[in-house]
Amino acid sequence: MVLKTVDSLLKTDEDRETAQSARVIPMPVKPLQRAESLSSQVYREVERLVMSGQLEPGSKVNEYILAEQLGVSRGPVREATRALVQAGLLVAVPARGVFVRELSETEISENYDVRALLTGLMCARAAERRTDSVIAELNHLIVEMEEAIGQRAILAYYKANLAFHGLIAQVADHACSSRIYDDLIRETHFLRRSLHAPAQTNEEHRDMVAAIAAGDVERARRLGEEHVFHGKRRWLSSLKEDAAETKTI
Amino acid sequence: MVLKTVDSLLKTDEDRETAQSARVIPMPVKPLQRAESLSSQVYREVERLVMSGQLEPGSKVNEYILAEQLGVSRGPVREATRALVQAGLLVAVPARGVFVRELSETEISENYDVRALLTGLMCARAAERRTDSVIAELNHLIVEMEEAIGQRAILAYYKANLAFHGLIAQVADHACSSRIYDDLIRETHFLRRSLHAPAQTNEEHRDMVAAIAAGDVERARRLGEEHVFHGKRRWLSSLKEDAAETKTI
DNA sequence: CAGCAGTAAACTGTCGACAATCGGGAGAGG
DNA sequence: CCTCTCCCGATTGTCGACAGTTTACTGCTG
Numbered sequence: 001m002v003l004k005t006v007d008s009l010l011k012t013d014e015d016r017e018t019a020q021s022a023r024v025i026p027m028p029v030k031p032l033q034r035a036e037s038l039s040s041q042v043y044r045e046v047e048r049l050v051m052s053g054q055l056e057p058g059s060k061v062n063e064y065i066l067a068e069q070l071g072v073s074r075g076p077v078r079e080a081t082r083a084l085v086q087a088g089l090l091v092a093v094p095a096r097g098v099f100v101r102e103l104s105e106t107e108i109s110e111n112y113d114v115r116a117l118l119t120g121l122m123c124a125r126a127a128e129r130r131t132d133s134v135i136a137e138l139n140h141l142i143v144e145m146e147e148a149i150g151q152r153a154i155l156a157y158y159k160a161n162l163a164f165h166g167l168i169a170q171v172a173d174h175a176c177s178s179r180i181y182d183d184l185i186r187e188t189h190f191l192r193r194s195l196h197a198p199a200q201t202n203e204e205h206r207d208m209v210a211a212i213a214a215g216d217v218e219r220a221r222r223l224g225e226e227h228v229f230h231g232k233r234r235w236l237s238s239l240k241e242d243a244a245e246t247k248t249i
Numbered sequence: 250m251v252l253k254t255v256d257s258l259l260k261t262d263e264d265r266e267t268a269q270s271a272r273v274i275p276m277p278v279k280p281l282q283r284a285e286s287l288s289s290q291v292y293r294e295v296e297r298l299v300m301s302g303q304l305e306p307g308s309k310v311n312e313y314i315l316a317e318q319l320g321v322s323r324g325p326v327r328e329a330t331r332a333l334v335q336a337g338l339l340v341a342v343p344a345r346g347v348f349v350r351e352l353s354e355t356e357i358s359e360n361y362d363v364r365a366l367l368t369g370l371m372c373a374r375a376a377e378r379r380t381d382s383v384i385a386e387l388n389h390l391i392v393e394m395e396e397a398i399g400q401r402a403i404l405a406y407y408k409a410n411l412a413f414h415g416l417i418a419q420v421a422d423h424a425c426s427s428r429i430y431d432d433l434i435r436e437t438h439f440l441r442r443s444l445h446a447p448a449q450t451n452e453e454h455r456d457m458v459a460a461i462a463a464g465d466v467e468r469a470r471r472l473g474e475e476h477v478f479h480g481k482r483r484w485l486s487s488l489k490e491d492a493a494e495t496k497t498i
Numbered sequence: 499c500a501g502c503a504g505t506a507a508a509c510t511g512t513c514g515a516c517a518a519t520c521g522g523g524a525g526a527g528g
Numbered sequence: 529c530c531t532c533t534c535c536c537g538a539t540t541g542t543c544g545a546c547a548g549t550t551t552a553c554t555g556c557t558g
Contacts, residue, residue: 036343064509064510073542076543082329083331085332094286095509095550096550097510107424111425121363121366175356176360176362180429312539322512324511324512344519345521
């Protein structure tokens, strides 16, 4: 691990590896592939910080401080932030710096729209390429989500849900959709920390898998699309609730 | 103009502006906004080089040479290329450099798939938000394309076609779709230099505008989708022709 | 006490230089 | 003559430093 994580700075970093130690093993088992470039590591670390909420939307990302915390110079940090701006996680203001992107309600709404189409496409293709083992795995994930709902285990549900859609994407075998879908998911990461009507959502999952299992391509597409649109509706109603609450307060 | 274009290096660069010349006007009319960052300028210049075909798919982009040609240091060049990698125009190979991305047939096919969905979405929304002036402008562009086809003016057709889809995107007022659509178009830029069955394509344009003008949302969506899928079919058939030719040779 | 100007600190944008790594070519050996 | 190895040049990855701009603080004035 070349790059220090920001977390690790809070602890004493005692995990310094002495790679050049003792004997040189004739056939090294792992370190054959060179360490990833610092830019990429910084990219992933900043991505993690944003996704985990440690960097809140709208907050400023200071190059200098970040570079110091990660133990690298500003070069790689600048490269990483540039890429993250292009990826849509950050926004750059000339001569002011980069900030964690905050989405307007319109942008979130549009995000749902495109995700719906992509989900439909991937479900349709998944219905064409399904195998018994995949269907079994999807059903297993649905059960997992069911259990997570019963135990109010938000994180477990979140992970299983991610795995569910990830597996569909994998089976769909459509890299272009998959990539864009992942980008869109990342942009709206903060929405997924709170959950609305998970039971109903999981019911939709069941229907989707049934259509995929039956090989009903068009039905799978429609259910996939609707699944996301229903998510959008749930988000909208939660918005209205928030607005009502703030109004009554 | 701070940045030198690569083209300009072939000519003698005589257009050196002496910005600090003669008198200082008390109230400067234009230069109030500071020049764009070099990274952004390099970004656009490399993008232009790729789009125009001066940098062919698969060719290597040398940081040092590019920086020297543009008259900047390698820092901005690295930032720009990182962003372009994220944008999908370049690919980075660790410790080897960046190359102009070349798409496999599968990737191009998938590109069409997603573009079809987005075009459908934008046409549907355009049908909801149409105005008389927009319809008139769309019809005007169709006529322009018609004329370009008659005159075998590929470039004119290309530009009008771009304007046509751009106008629909603008009317659709769906930034998310629009952004992704543009990215996808850029990735497959090289396909649009050769044209297949433009007359038929323009006929589809007519139908699309008719549906949008009539406010028939679902029909507009379907025609928009099909328009791109027909483009995909035309591309596939041109592929087969190429394969047949190379086989007979 | 509030508002404004001036100054100083902080931060971004950019550059040149050094180190590490990869590819190609020369040379030796089979 | 072919192949493998070693070395060198070319190129990327990274760093520290400087310059210009923005921001924040301080002190002055109405």
